[in-house]
Amino acid sequence: MRYGFSNREELDHLPEFLEGLDRALQAHGHxxxxxTDPEVGLVLHPIDPDAPxxxxxxxxxxxxxxxxxxxxxxxxxxxxxxxxxxxxPAMIRSLANLLVVPLPPSADNPKRQxxxxxLERGAYPVRGNSSAEFYQGMYxxxxxxxxxxxxxxxxxxxxxPQELWDGDEHTRSxxxxxxxxxxxxxxxxxxxxxxxxxxRDFRHLKKLYQIGGLSYGNLSTRHxxxxxWMSGSGVDKSRLSVVGRDxxxxxxxxxxxxxxxxxxxxxxEPNRVSVDAIEHWMIYTEHPExxxxxxxxxxxxxxxxxxxxxxxxxxELAEAVAEAVRQEPDPGRAxxxxxxxxxxxxxxxxxEIFARIEGRVQTQVPMM
Ligand SMILES: [Zn+2]
Numbered sequence: 001m002r003y004g005f006s007n008r009e010e011l012d013h014l015p016e017f018l019e020g021l022d023r024a025l026q027a028h029g030h031x032x033x034x035x036t037d038p039e040v041g042l043v044l045h046p047i048d049p050d051a052p053x054x055x056x057x058x059x060x061x062x063x064x065x066x067x068x069x070x071x072x073x074x075x076x077x078x079x080x081x082x083x084x085x086x087x088x089p090a091m092i093r094s095l096a097n098l099l100v101v102p103l104p105p106s107a108d109n110p111k112r113q114x115x116x117x118x119l120e121r122g123a124y125p126v127r128g129n130s131s132a133e134f135y136q137g138m139y140x141x142x143x144x145x146x147x148x149x150x151x152x153x154x155x156x157x158x159x160x161p162q163e164l165w166d167g168d169e170h171t172r173s174x175x176x177x178x179x180x181x182x183x184x185x186x187x188x189x190x191x192x193x194x195x196x197x198x199x200r201d202f203r204h205l206k207k208l209y210q211i212g213g214l215s216y217g218n219l220s221t222r223h224x225x226x227x228x229w230m231s232g233s234g235v236d237k238s239r240l241s242v243v244g245r246d247x248x249x250x251x252x253x254x255x256x257x258x259x260x261x262x263x264x265x266x267x268x269e270p271n272r273v274s275v276d277a278i279e280h281w282m283i284y285t286e287h288p289e290x291x292x293x294x295x296x297x298x299x300x301x302x303x304x305x306x307x308x309x310x311x312x313x314x315x316e317l318a319e320a321v322a323e324a325v326r327q328e329p330d331p332g333r334a335x336x337x338x339x340x341x342x343x344x345x346x347x348x349x350x351x352e353i354f355a356r357i358e359g360r361v362q363t364q365v366p367m368m
Contacts, residue, residue: 157264171229
């Protein structure tokens with residue numbers, strides 16, 4: 001992978017951080033390149049969090065990491081909600097996929113430390129007792145993510161049978177489940193992305209990632225065979241109602257085009273399916289006993305968890321979750337943690353999933 005710095009001078013007061021990252025990337029065989037190189041896979045983009053400048057990438061294959069190069073640092077013990085509140089908007093404004101806040105070592109905290117903020121609203125520390133350990137940790141926090149493959153394209157086939165245009169018992173169960181999520185306070189408010197980005201930057205993001213907004217969580221039910229209904233991208237999960245917009249029928253995954261294939265009614269301007277459709281598709285295909293899947297940004301103590309914070313919609317996250325489901329004693333009733341992110345839960349139906357998790361769910365995901 002080629003990597004580059006959008007503005008090296010901005011990091012001049014963090015020379016150690018800059019060199020440490022540079023060394024770790026080169027030690028793993030990556031080559032320093034100019035950020036205008038169309039082949040560049042990772043751009044390290046120093047920002048002022050109070051006035052972040054956007055980095056406009058050439059294509060989706062470029063992963064942008066904003067590095068906070070100014071302003072007071074959060075203290076080591078600051079709650080992650082406070083870190084998210086301060087830095088999440090700066091990450092969005094700079095059009096980054098990830099944000100890093102390096103903390104200078106101090107007399108009372110001699111360890112090297114940084115906070116990482118993710119698009120899935122995670123905020124977690126990277127620490128090291130030695131410089132070598134810290135930069136290896138930074139490398140592991142950035143490189144696998146920068147090299148992950150997103151499956152976010154959709155192919156719309158307008159072949160949904162007419163008897164499904166108004167949904168069926170599966171979509172009605174999803175509408176019930178979405179409303180139940182709100183009652184249980186498990187639907188975080190979508191991030192107001194349109195309000196904080198100007199028109200040009202919003203169009204840029206929309207063109208690259210086809211996103212209309214940032215909402216969190218999704219749900220699905222098996223229709224028949226390996227076809228399944230899934231919630232649409234960016235929709236209000238507490239008010240699911242329209243087929244083709246709130247509910248999408250997923251027919252499969254087209255490997256050549258790296259896209260999810262959807263069956264939609266001919267008369268509706270179709271919405272995109274949730275980016276995690278690839279993950280649900282893998283689970284339904286492998287485990288015929290799974291009838292429903294719920295993904296929420298919440299946690300239950302003691303669950304099996306993935307190890308790397310791959311982004312939503314990546315093939316790598318889907319494979320890591322599918323592997324964890326496979327390792328469960330009962331894959332048909334699995335509760336899998338997605339590290340620093342949330343849970344994916346399988347069950348015979350959404351009703352069964354809610355009956356199993358109610359009273360056990362904590363709305364705060366532990367960050368580690
Ligand atoms: Zn998620």
